[in-house]
Amino acid sequence: MTISIAQTQMFLLALTRIMAITMQVPVLGGQTIPTQVRVGLGLMLTALLMPWQILPASADALPLLGLTMAVGRELIIGFLAGFAAALTFNMLQIAGEMMALGSGFGSGRILNPTLGDSGSAMDQLYVMIAMLIFLVLNGHHSVLLAIHQTFVVLPINHPLPEISGVVLINMTAQLIAAGVQIALPVVGALLMTDITLGLLARVAPQVQVFFLGLPLKIAIGMFALGLVFSISMPFVTDTFASMGGRMLKLLGG
Numbered sequence: 001m002t003i004s005i006a007q008t009q010m011f012l013l014a015l016t017r018i019m020a021i022t023m024q025v026p027v028l029g030g031q032t033i034p035t036q037v038r039v040g041l042g043l044m045l046t047a048l049l050m051p052w053q054i055l056p057a058s059a060d061a062l063p064l065l066g067l068t069m070a071v072g073r074e075l076i077i078g079f080l081a082g083f084a085a086a087l088t089f090n091m092l093q094i095a096g097e098m099m100a101l102g103s104g105f106g107s108g109r110i111l112n113p114t115l116g117d118s119g120s121a122m123d124q125l126y127v128m129i130a131m132l133i134f135l136v137l138n139g140h141h142s143v144l145l146a147i148h149q150t151f152v153v154l155p156i157n158h159p160l161p162e163i164s165g166v167v168l169i170n171m172t173a174q175l176i177a178a179g180v181q182i183a184l185p186v187v188g189a190l191l192m193t194d195i196t197l198g199l200l201a202r203v204a205p206q207v208q209v210f211f212l213g214l215p216l217k218i219a220i221g222m223f224a225l226g227l228v229f230s231i232s233m234p235f236v237t238d239t240f241a242s243m244g245g246r247m248l249k250l251l252g253g
Contacts, residue, residue, distance in 0.1 A: 005061040012067075013074045013156050014050040018042050020078025021147055021247075024086040027131060027140055049148045050156075062157075070157050077160070077251065081150055084246040085143060087175045088239055092130045094179030095232075096123030099186040099225060122225065129229070130236055139240040146244030153251050171246060178239070182232045189224040193217055 019042040023029040029038050062070060100122040134140070193216065201209040 009062055009067060009070075010156050011046060011050065013070055014151070015042055015046040016071050017074040017078040017081075017150065017156075018045050018049065018147060020075050021082040021085070021143075021150075024079070024082030025140075025143055026089055027134060028143065045144070045147070049144070050151065073158075073160055074156070077150065077154055080250045081146070081247040084171065084250050085243055087172060087246070088243050089127065089130075091175040091179040091182075091239070092127050092236070093123060094176060095182040096126040098180065098183035099123075099126065099221065099228070101187075122221070126225070133233065133236060134240050137237060137240055139243065142241065142244045143247075146247040149244070149248055150251060153248055168250060171250070175239075178235070182228065182235070185228050185231065186221060186224040189220055190217055193220050 019029075019038075022042060022045070023038065026032075028041065061067075193213070197209050197213045197216070
C-alpha cells in the first residue's frame with residue numbers, strides 16, 4: 001500500500017482537529033493526563049475515526065501556505081466543537097463556586113488539576129462526582145461519536161462554516177444560567193442562615209455569632225449540597241447526553 005503525501009497531510013489535518021477537541025474535554029485531555037498519553041490517544045483516535053478517502057498515489061499535495069491555512073482551519077473547527085464540551089464542565093464549576101461562596105469553603109482555594117484552575121473544596125467535590133457520572137453514563141462515548149460526526153458535517157479541508165454569534169451566545173448563556181439554577185438551593189439555604197444569624201445577633205448580642213456562624217454554615221452547606229445532588233443529577237445527566245449535539249450545533253450540523 002502506497003501512502004501519498006496528500007494522504008499524510010489529511011492525517012495531519014484530522015489529528016489537528018481531534019487534538020483541538022480532546023484537549024478541552026477534561027476526561028480525555030485534561031492537564032492531569034500526561035502529554036504522551038494525550039498525543040497517543042489523539043493518534044489512535046485519528047487512525048480510527050478519520051474517514052479515509054481513496055486518493056491516488058499521484059494526488060497533488062497541498063503547498064506549504066495551503067497546508068498552513070488548512071491546519072488553522074482545522075484548529076478553529078476543533079476549538080469550536082471542544083468549546084461546547086468545555087462549557088458543560090464550566091457550568092458545573094460555576095455551580096460549585098456559587099455553592100462554596102457563602103458556605104465558608106470559598107476562603108480556602110486550591111488548584112483543581114482536572115480543570116486547570118483554582119477552586120474550592122466544594123467546587124472540586126461537585127465536579128469530580130459529575131465526572132464520575134459522566135464516565136458511568138458513557139459520556140466519553142458520546143464525545144467520540146460527536147468527533148466522528150464532525151468529519152461528516154465538515155469534511156477535512158472544508159471551508160469554515162458560517163459561525164452564528166447568536167447560537168454561541170445563547171448556548172453560553174443557557175449553560176451559565178443552568179449552573180446558577182443548580183446552585184440556587186444551596187445559596188438560598190445559606191442566605192436564610194445569614195438572615196437567621198443576623199436576627200440572633202440582634203435578639204441576643206451576647207451570643208458570639210461570628211464563631212457560631214462559620215461551622216453552622218459549613219454544616220448547612222454540606223447538607224444542602226447532598227440534597228442538590230439528588231435534585232440536579234437528572235438534569236446533569238441530560239446535559240451530558242446532549243453534549244454531542246451542542247458540539248455539532250456550533251458547527252452548523
